[in-house]
Amino acid sequence: MGRINEAFSSAKAENRAAFIAYLTAGFPNETTFANHALDILEVADILEIGLPYSDPLGDGPTIQKSSEQVLAQGMTTAKTFELIAELRKKTDKALLVMTYYNPIYCHKDGEAGFLKRLKEAGADGVILPDLPPDQADTLIPLARELKVDTVFLVAPTSTDARLKLVTEACRGFIYAVSVTGVTGARTALPQDVPDLVRRTKAFSTLPVAVGFGVSGFDTAKPIAEVADGVVVGSALIKTIAEGEDLKALSSEIARACQR
Amino acid sequence: MLFPQPNAKGRFGIYGGRYVPETLIPALDELSEAYQTIGRSPDFLAEYHHYLKTYVGRPSLLYYAENLTRYCGGAKIYLKREDLNHTGAHKINNAIGQALLAKRMGKKRFIAETGAGQHGVASATAAALFGLHCTVYMGEEDVRRQALNVYRMKLLGATVSPVTSGTRTLKDATNEAIRDWVTHVRDTFYIIGSVIGPHPYPMMTRDFQSVIGFETMEQLELAEGRKVPDVVVACVGGGSNAIGIFAPFAYLPDAERPKLIGVEAAGHGLQSGAHSASISAGKRGVLHGSLMYLMSDDDGQISPAHSVSAGLDYPGVGPEHSYFADAGLANYVSVADEGALIGFKKLSEIEGIIPALESSHAIYHTLELAPTMAKDQVIVVNLSGRGDKDVTEAMRVMNLMEADNGKN
Numbered sequence A: 001m002g003r004i005n006e007a008f009s010s011a012k013a014e015n016r017a018a019f020i021a022y023l024t025a026g027f028p029n030e031t032t033f034a035n036h037a038l039d040i041l042e043v044a045d046i047l048e049i050g051l052p053y054s055d056p057l058g059d060g061p062t063i064q065k066s067s068e069q070v071l072a073q074g075m076t077t078a079k080t081f082e083l084i085a086e087l088r089k090k091t092d093k094a095l096l097v098m099t100y101y102n103p104i105y106c107h108k109d110g111e112a113g114f115l116k117r118l119k120e121a122g123a124d125g126v127i128l129p130d131l132p133p134d135q136a137d138t139l140i141p142l143a144r145e146l147k148v149d150t151v152f153l154v155a156p157t158s159t160d161a162r163l164k165l166v167t168e169a170c171r172g173f174i175y176a177v178s179v180t181g182v183t184g185a186r187t188a189l190p191q192d193v194p195d196l197v198r199r200t201k202a203f204s205t206l207p208v209a210v211g212f213g214v215s216g217f218d219t220a221k222p223i224a225e226v227a228d229g230v231v232v233g234s235a236l237i238k239t240i241a242e243g244e245d246l247k248a249l250s251s252e253i254a255r256a257c258q259r
Numbered sequence B: 001m002l003f004p005q006p007n008a009k010g011r012f013g014i015y016g017g018r019y020v021p022e023t024l025i026p027a028l029d030e031l032s033e034a035y036q037t038i039g040r041s042p043d044f045l046a047e048y049h050h051y052l053k054t055y056v057g058r059p060s061l062l063y064y065a066e067n068l069t070r071y072c073g074g075a076k077i078y079l080k081r082e083d084l085n086h087t088g089a090h091k092i093n094n095a096i097g098q099a100l101l102a103k104r105m106g107k108k109r110f111i112a113e114t115g116a117g118q119h120g121v122a123s124a125t126a127a128a129l130f131g132l133h134c135t136v137y138m139g140e141e142d143v144r145r146q147a148l149n150v151y152r153m154k155l156l157g158a159t160v161s162p163v164t165s166g167t168r169t170l171k172d173a174t175n176e177a178i179r180d181w182v183t184h185v186r187d188t189f190y191i192i193g194s195v196i197g198p199h200p201y202p203m204m205t206r207d208f209q210s211v212i213g214f215e216t217m218e219q220l221e222l223a224e225g226r227k228v229p230d231v232v233v234a235c236v237g238g239g240s241n242a243i244g245i246f247a248p249f250a251y252l253p254d255a256e257r258p259k260l261i262g263v264e265a266a267g268h269g270l271q272s273g274a275h276s277a278s279i280s281a282g283k284r285g286v287l288h289g290s291l292m293y294l295m296s297d298d299d300g301q302i303s304p305a306h307s308v309s310a311g312l313d314y315p316g317v318g319p320e321h322s323y324f325a326d327a328g329l330a331n332y333v334s335v336a337d338e339g340a341l342i343g344f345k346k347l348s349e350i351e352g353i354i355p356a357l358e359s360s361h362a363i364y365h366t367l368e369l370a371p372t373m374a375k376d377q378v379i380v381v382n383l384s385g386r387g388d389k390d391v392t393e394a395m396r397v398m399n400l401m402e403a404d405n406g407k408n
């Protein structure tokens, strides 16, 4: 069983939702990033590492700015993999790469080269918000071969036909987007999240994690009640950017994940 | 289907597709369906052509540029006068088409991206005409360069939302429009201004713009006794004015097809890195929902584009042009900022027509090409827009260049 599956199984055994944290690679700088990642993984089950992209059209201002900053500081695909390799030496928790399709498409050794390096660095999966599975004809077989989990997204607008297609292409877990919109911390989430989780689960036995907009205990708790995992990104990045207490926020989310 | 490409999955050869967040896929399915059923229906097309005739002022003239022809001393030069359309550019052909479709789909709100402001103005105009609100995303740099159009959009009742992320030009305005669309997808129609974006946009925009090429065929037949010229020249940003005039010719049998020349913006020169020549100097990649030629670094980070003309200042080019380039159905060349400014001045002086800086790239290429051709040959240049919007920026840049030359 892969690390991602294990993370969800153990969370389930402990009667809680898995806590999935997102951090932009090398934000605010490489050393601090590594420390933050390890701090968060004290309480989180899975870490998504954002490989920064110049045109992140699924992201709101918080993650956009963090991506712009690290790119300006010289972050690259190769360096992101180095950061992951360093983390892998210190943690056995599941690590995923979250990025957009162009950095993969344009990799000097192609999609296969990108995925191979991702795997060698010690990452377990990929999340690609601008690559629906029906555009991933070349990526999916390569990922299967390399045992890289492919996490695709379902949305509140997804029809049953889309839910079926997307969930069948997922490995590890299914990422349900809580809102129609981009990433970014919100104070309240729409009422139809439980409905989306229920509709998704009708098509798959994989764990379903909900993300976009989770900002703290109050937004995480209702998700933890209905989903197998809670994803938090912008709120963590904002806390780091503003120099606030990251450990406090991570513990708060971890507490909200308890059922 | 009007043309043989794209296939059912929205691919022109390998290019195109739908590389967008899952949230938008159902909206794109809905749009494809609406376009196939409503958008190609005789009833819709009759209404669309009614507006083109009575509101846009079509057909636009195919003008024999006698002075320019004499000046070049070669092929006969015709100008397809899209600059004479209501709002001053070809963009209105597409904006009216998409807005009419949106209205029939029951959408409540429009959004659009704009570079030069011409598509923003066209969308704001369509919104005013059909009684809907339009928000236009425009990079901060373009808000500065195209101040006249910003004022026009506001006057038309649109909200202009300046975009401060990334390079603050068309690419970033498009990102922001897509973010708005993901957020308000249930009631908002995104009027995309060029032959870019996820399927069905490149096809739909091409179909609406193809009126340019179909009219050219008819008009040239009357003027020259033949439908097909020897050469067609058009500037290429995202590629909508070029596709509009190319498409009806591009799929003709090899022996009948004229030479189609797309002119990209070479900015400060292809070697400088500061240009917008995605086909001439780019590589394949994915931007704004489709696979196309674009400019990016080895890590797939999109490179900043540059052109003196805001409408060509875009680091990608539509999937159908990418396909034409690979298949050899069209040729792509590039003209630098300086050439465009020469085209801008020459056409004004020689013909009394002030072209848009975008179109000036096509004019400059024609100045070079026409003298090399025989007198019985015919070039049609797509004059995509008028230059009023560019006068201040052109003056500023020409003064800078003169000051620079003075120093040397």
Ligand SMILES: Cc1ncc(COP(=O)(O)O)c(C=O)c1O
Binding pocket: B089, B090, B115, B116, B117, B118, B119, B193, B194, B195, B235, B236, B237, B238, B239, B240, B241, B242, B310, B311, B312, B356, B358, B359, B384, B385, B386
């Ligand atoms: C007059 C004019 N020509 C050309 C363009 C470039 O767009 P496209 O390549 O889609 O025709 C623009 C875009 O703003 C424009 O305003």
